Amino acid sequence: MPETNRALIGGRWHAGPRTFTVFDPATGAPVGEVADCGPELTGRAIDAAAAALPGWRALPAHERAELMRRAAAELTGRAAGIGAVMTAEQGKPLAEATAEVLSGADHLLWAAEETRRLYGQTVPGAAEGNRIFLLPEPVGVVAGITPWNFPVSMITRKLGPALAAGCTVVLKPAEQTPMSAIAVAGAFTAAGLPPGVFNLVPTSEPARFAGAVMADPRVRKVSFTGSTEVGKELIRRSADDVKRLSVELGGHAPVLVYPDADPVAAAAAVARSKFLNAGQACTSPNRIYVHRDVAAAFTEALTGHAEAITLGQDMGPLIDAAALAKVERHVEDALARGAKALTGGRRPERPGTFYPPTVLTGVTGDMLVCREETFGPVAPVIEFDDVDAVVAAANATPYGLTAYVWTSDLTRTLRVAEELEFGMVTVNGGPLAPPQAPFGGMKNSGYGREGGSLGVADYLEYKYLSVGLGR
Template sequence: MTGESHHQSAATIYIDGRWRPAESGAEFDVLNPADGSALGTAADGSEADARAAVDAAAAAFASWSGTTAYERATCLERAHTLMLERAEDLARLMTSEQGKPLKAARNEVRYAADFLSWYAEEAKRVYGATIPSSRAGHRFLTMRQPVGVVAAITPWNYPISMITRKVAPALAAGCTVVLKPAEQTPLCAAAVFQVLHDAGVPAGVVNLVTTSDPGPVGDVLLDSEAVRKLTFTGSTDVGRTLNAKAARTVKRVSLELGGHAPFLVFGDADPRHAAKGLGLVKFLNTGQACICPNRVFVQRELMDDFLDVLVQRVTAMKAGSGMDKDVSIGPLIDEASMAKMQRQVKNAVEHGAKVLTGGERLTDPQLQGGQFFAPTVLTGVTPQMDIYYEETFGPIAPVVAFDDEEEAIAMANDTTYGLAAYVYTQNLSRALRVTEALRFGIVGINDINPTSAAAPFGGTKHSGLGREGGPQGIDEYLDTKLVGISL
């Protein structure tokens, strides 16, 4: 079976090395958010499918965890090669199913493949240690061993890279996996699993359950004693619920949750450079990324110059189908996202904010079938407005003036979230001072892309637990065993 062959059918459930429909035979439509058209159908998995997937992963664990790190690395390297060979097909599928511009989809596929390559190498770097003992004739050593079956739950906004960011380190560590992808993007997940299948990952090692109703499938994964680890990327509200349910069976948990990133622009920054950076990262994936800036704090003396450039750039952004060459703003994922954008702008304006550009749904004839919201810049934003504390997850940039460094840090930290933050300044001392004071897991200094497969990604506070990427990423899938030896 090729990567494309099952996309139109509903055989998107992959268990024990075989593609199949849902046990119930149920299916659901997969829609293109740019125009509302149907792309195909996916198998609508239920509790029965989830149980079968867990059983397959549990049965495969002994043999997979017993393979050498070099064998596991070879599998992941083959998957890396195949993903790059299929990059264009995967990117086009992603743009159709998720909506992001094709250029961004191509970048994501490369990023996704990076995780396969990186963890192929990290598989061989899982080291133990010897520890001096206080007793003569006695030795201590440690072993790092896979935690067991992993339940992975991934989001729709990065429907390919969020899978490899979890599956690659899990497989490298010797774990087996059951994945439940977002109901909006099951076809991307199926295409990734086709890559893994074709790369020779043994039957039962990776299993996929697509479903339109995540609750019952998630409950099976969380209630199962066989599942020893949960890894989830998604909203903070859902993450809290999953964390509480995972506690009943004392699973290892890693959570990559919502963000409310501050973007700090100090008076000594180049306003053009800062505004260009903000435009690129704020409207990345139509603002539907957890590291997108949610609050833009600009030192008062730079405000006019900064806004001039920002509004000019944002007004020039073209919305439309991601397949169109000049488009930089794709559709929002669904009607609920659209309603949130409209509510946040209305609330802000009612409380005194000013819309400099955008602020409304786009209803041009060629956009009417999709969920398109105009890229928006708001000024005069205050803590009385919903957008000041709520994660937006859309193409709205709220801009707030500040007077000094102390005030900027206090406003930036005034959130329960703690994922990403950005600092624009030419002053090295200030850059380090502010970075150390920001309570966030990731800080970009004059940098809008502080991410890489080789670097740890994750947040503090309500933005999550654990890290993905880098050497830390594989630690989430390994237990440490202490061995004491009397000679």
């Protein structure tokens, strides 16, 4: 088996006791066999991470940063090749996949710079001769669990802050996209990362990995991106060992387009975020509330953008048959309840799990598209009249990850942003997830942050040190 299909444990590539097949969602054809690691290899990866932890945390910050910069350079130099691997196993267009690799390198580079800014504090003493300090220390061995929809950038968003803080990592990539993760691991080994600092354990049975890391007291933190159902189970299991958790879970993002907004500009931005990665993003707009005064112009522009997308060129397939079935079920439910498809709305006659960009109007709150996360290229447009009540409608979800607002009114911008119960609010197309900003949600969308200084802080403990100077 080539090392491009193996696990990385303690700086060495391992074939594993068996393999599992990875498929191309665009064709259904197999693209490779990957090492299928069970609890034994996961345990060995934890052993390697625990053994590497003292040396890595003791390494001067500028030396850790330099190794991370080298890894970012390796990712940048290999972006086209890693992008091609991602396209083959995940389905997104090559340009989109390559851009993701470059974005992942950017996140890693920013975390490398943050390595040298892990400041402690000096606190006024409680008595004469007393000195109080807060000392930042790495939390320890970290287990990372990453999703298939952004199989490279989600790795560096976890790995970068963890390495910056001085932690070592055992990571399980999604079983649909392990080869992208293996390519990332190859870039880190080429950069000279010490053995055991980053370990990669692919498996076709995620529960086996989760069981091993949750049961091992040496794993002090778990960073998970995935479904709310799995996230809640990890939260429950973390209680046994009081493990630290960061969980980025599902979303049900609203868009609020007010009557003073530019509907054409709003439609262009919504189309970009909605149809990116075939709508398979936790931040993807799920409920698009548009004021009746601008609804016609917005919907016409959004439909035009959707119809301009070429399947297989501008937008890839859904990840698998189950994802396709869910999208079809949501659209069929909406149409049966009175919605209208202005474009799309039906699976094309072609191989693979493709579904066309779809714009729905006449959408009401009782439809599945308004109650469940579709995770596909479906844009449900809901007209509104009451500019105050629409915020309550937007908040009427157990999720709280992302919200989008379009308005030219500064007072409304601030008021609505404060009232929305979401961890991230972007107004008039502001960037959502640059490396320097904390990414994360509230409510059933999880807790913890990735990116920015808060993202690194999630991998730190702050030790209180009180010293009496004596006489």
